[in-house]
Amino acid sequence: MVFVSWPLMVLLAVALSGCSPRHLVINSLASELAGQSQGAENDPELARDAAPFYFKLSEAVLAQTPGHGALAEGLAARMTEYTYAFVALEADRLEAQDSAAAHRLRQRAAALYQRARNHAITALEQRHPGLVQALANPQAPLRLAPDDVGLAYWAAAAWGSWIAQSKDQPDVVADLPLVVRLAALADASAPGWGNGALTSLRATLEASRPGGDKAQAARWFDEALHLAQGRSVAAFVAKAEGLALPAGDRDAFEQLLQQALAVPDATSSPLTLQNQIMRRRATWLLEQSPDLF
Template structure:
């Protein structure tokens, strides 16, 4: 969701040229540079949530289309998987939560859409990983997978697991989807084994969320993951505070800790041009909504 719009005219031109020249040049020579350009979009900073939302749908559709022609492009696969996952959370599932109090039917429709988007992001990540590790799905189904992924594939594993977790969380009436939670957890563990510091705490937060959610999960272990996420984020990520508030304090019924963590999230300020600008803006908005909803949550 942090994609910059500065190169959008180039991307539009490149897409147009790809269509124009497709009859007289090998498609790989056309789509590869476009794939490189699209994959790089996620590194830019954006501080306007609505602008990001409006741009994201075009970016995702174009990126997904190019990925079909460049299925082995790791960077683009990461961008597409992360894009669908972030869009589902930031602009659909979060909106459903805030809509619930006044329109339960509308909220349910949004959650159904978010689930489809999460599934799309997950499937792109799994497809890209399976091209590198043909036994991936069989390994994920094992209690203790022996597979070890390369560090370069940690982003794909992280976003695949995050999208899978989002899908499971919105599919409580679909036991066949919920039954896949152990596979999602194992995918996150593959990333954790290779690079536990990935995302400056994002992976640690995901591990904490899975530990808190899985049957037989340990609250103390979940807390340890969330605390590690806070340490890695070093006060720069509002999301780390919100994750612990929702993953530990809320289930424990600890309103004082819940509100303290959310107020800490609201206090997070990033420097100009920070890649965390958009995510922090989103998570501060969620923190405010959670604080306003505390009476209903406890």
């Protein structure tokens, strides 16, 4: 969920004009795109409308600079965020009124999550050849470097979300243990990464996997809330949906969502846009609470 900056447009114009060595300009363009973030944006609709151009431009540049891990990470992150905020959540809202439209949106969400996952996994495989195959072997020794963790987080987040949208495809669902292991490897390399975002992802995966340890998931959710220091709406919503809802605990569910709505706004915070979107989610979930329990 990004806008394209003026410096980036200048770089794009130079690249198209052929006035500079092409590979230098493309690498500069890739780095500029990698740094594009609209976390502090406070208009979700504006961010939504700006995203597709960023995606297509970034994919075109990444095709020319396949080793640019920062761009692969940024693209996977923005595409995953966009899909969750503007495709998957809309499918949930439409379900009661138009199940066919909701199904089409979920199919689109699955395809976009898969696309985001592929960008991140491809970059990780370039750094660690055979990584995905090794993830399937619990005995294979694996270790990620700290600068791999962002890629690993977004790969796991997109992959897990793809699985959640593809429950009727056993071959996709069968990869869940690989996602769980990838998130664990990332956490081992950089515990608490993303102010609790990685810990929250691990909690969500643990709570949702068959035979998952709900007590461990609860500990991770609480740790994620602690790491977020009351600044992340998503941390409260994740625990409400990942733990309280499946447990049938309406009081805890509604309390967590009320806490989510009470998270204060912070000027120019990188969480501004995410918090706005997750407040909408929390409000909608509270409205649906009587039907969910």
